[in-house]
Amino acid sequence: MARGIAAFALLLLLQAASSVTSQTPQAATWWNSMFLWLFLALVAAFAVASVRGRGLTPIAGTLALLVLAGLALWPLAVPQSVPENFGTPWLWSMINVGAAWSAYAFGARKGCLYTLIIGGVFSAVRTTPQGGSGGWLIALEDATFATVLGLIICVAIGILRRAAERADTAADTAIEHYREAASATALSNERLRLDGLLHDSVMTALLTAAHAGSSEERSASSRLAQSALTRLDQQATEASESxxxxxxxxxxxxxxxxxxxxxxxxxxxxxxxxxxxxxxxxxxxxxxxxxxxxxxxxxxxxxxxxxxxxxxxxxxxxxxxxxxxxxxxxxxxxxxxxxxxxxxxxxxxxxxxxxxxxxxxxxxxxxxxxxxxxxxxxxxx
Incomplete structure (x- = not known):
């Protein structure tokens, strides 16, 4: 799941590369340092972590919050006197990835709430000159599209996560049952081995002793008993053939x-x-x-x-x-x-x-x- 989100983010960043290049000179230095360079570094870190499979949740949560905060502070970082062809903030293309990061880090429900919040923030920013001066109708359309798509992504992540959790639970249960069965089988095998030893050696020695009449038979019975004791001692002290x-x-x-x-x-x-x-x-x-x-x-x-x-x-x-x-x-x-x-x-x-x-x-x-x-x-x- 993390690798899919990382690929999704890199693809959208590639698509928004021209907007990033044209809008970065207009943004304030503090905004670029906090929400551009840090954001790009964390995206790269998330991509690497998705391959390694470790440290994903804190990075995903930080990225989701960066997208939300960066979009909310965009009007403060960019002057109102921007060129007419300035376009929408490039962070707009990251709204759905932010929803995915949020659902990954905080869960599907909180991811849906995050999507609704960032959709409202974007609709407000979209009406400003720094957001493209789209007007309320255009802002509502763009925000609705982004919100609906983000909700779908969050729900899909939630479904996949629940399915994965059920699969993990089923696997853990199966492994536990296997361990119990293996333990029972090992105990049963040892009992069968001991039962066989008792029958082969001990029972033979006892029957021979019961029917011994002469001194030779009693001597043979004694040897059988000693042999049985030796085998029982080996059973208790020696490891099985390996x-x-x-x-x-x-x-x-x-x-x-x-x-x-x-x-x-x-x-x-x-x-x-x-x-x-x-x-x-x-x-x-x-x-x-x-x-x-x-x-x-x-x-x-x-x-x-x-x-x-x-x-x-x-x-x-x-x-x-x-x-x-x-x-x-x-x-x-x-x-x-x-x-x-x-x-x-x-x-x-x-x-x-x-x-x-x-x-x-x-x-x-x-x-x-x-x-x-x-x-x-x-x-x-």
Whole structure:
């Protein structure tokens, strides 16, 4: 808005350049110093400030008052014996810009009041010899034209300002809602991560301890409990992983964790992906943990001694896509019969993937094996 007003002022000054040149020698030195040179300097300052976007309001208010005061004092600054072709005061061309400056600095209502006042002042000055001796009818016509145009400008500025304020308010509200949602999402993600940790480590340690009968089982239970305590301590003290990873690296980590030769379930891990396709750190962590849980579930509950993990990554229009399939040929189960208290699928697999904007789908039936499909799509880091 300020840049538009500055351009408007410079254009009208250019249009009035000939009047300024011819009338300046007739005006008193004090008037030229106060209302010409100061006015031109402030117009230039307003133009510069409109580009920088700072310090606009005080300059605009000062300019509006200068136009009004300069026009009112014009008969005192110029002698009555002026040439017949002297014309109207050059400040007349600045009336509408003054209205714009006033509305910008003081608001639309005060800008309209300013326009009415300066219109009355101009109509009075217009009847004087220094104002062109136009007579009351011509003075009224010129003042009415300037006043109506100034009122339109003030109303337009008021409408634009209210629209901008509403847009700013809506943007601030949206940002605040986003912050609240982001905070809630972060809290939910941390809860899901802690729930998954409790299920994967703590619940396993407790169940093992509950069924320990021999000294070897009790020793194994003790080791599991110590491992669970270690993971809980890491959860409380260590920062989350902060670096992205390539899909091939994810496959290598999964292969190391659940692949052939480890103490857990034996899984065959295959990967097909562009060499440098990266995934965000939180997605990497969620996929690793959900895949590990799915393989361990297959070993614990399906009766299968092997499962296949297939990882596929691709890049489309700058967006990364990841698909992971964990499939076993075990006994399968009826998803509808799983108790809500069983958190292995709900939290450790589905919850983890949904927390990072991904998906998890369980395809299974009694005696038909189980397939867990993980998916994620988003902007590549």
């Amino acid at each position: 670096t992205p990873a390539a899909v091939a690296e994810i496959a290598a980590r999964i292969r190391f964790t659940v692949g052939s030769g480890t103490a857990g379930a034996i899984a065959s891990v295959t990967c097909e992906s562009p060499k440098h396709l990266l995934l965000p750190a939180d997605v990497v962590r969620a996929v690793l943990e959900a895949t590990t849980e799915a393989v361990q579930n297959a070993a614990r509950h399906s009766g299968a001694n092997r499962c296949d993990v297939s990882i596929t990554g691709n890049r489309t229009d700058g967006r990364a896509k990841l698909r992971v399939s964990i499939k076993d040929t075990g006994s399968g189960f009826d998803p509808g019969s799983v108790s809500d208290r069983r958190l292995g699928i709900k939290v450790s697999i589905v919850g983890r993937m949904e927390a990072v904007g991904g998906t998890a789908k369980i395809i299974t039936a009694p005696r038909a094996g189980t397939e867990v499909r993980l998916g994620w799509e988003g902007v590549e880091p």
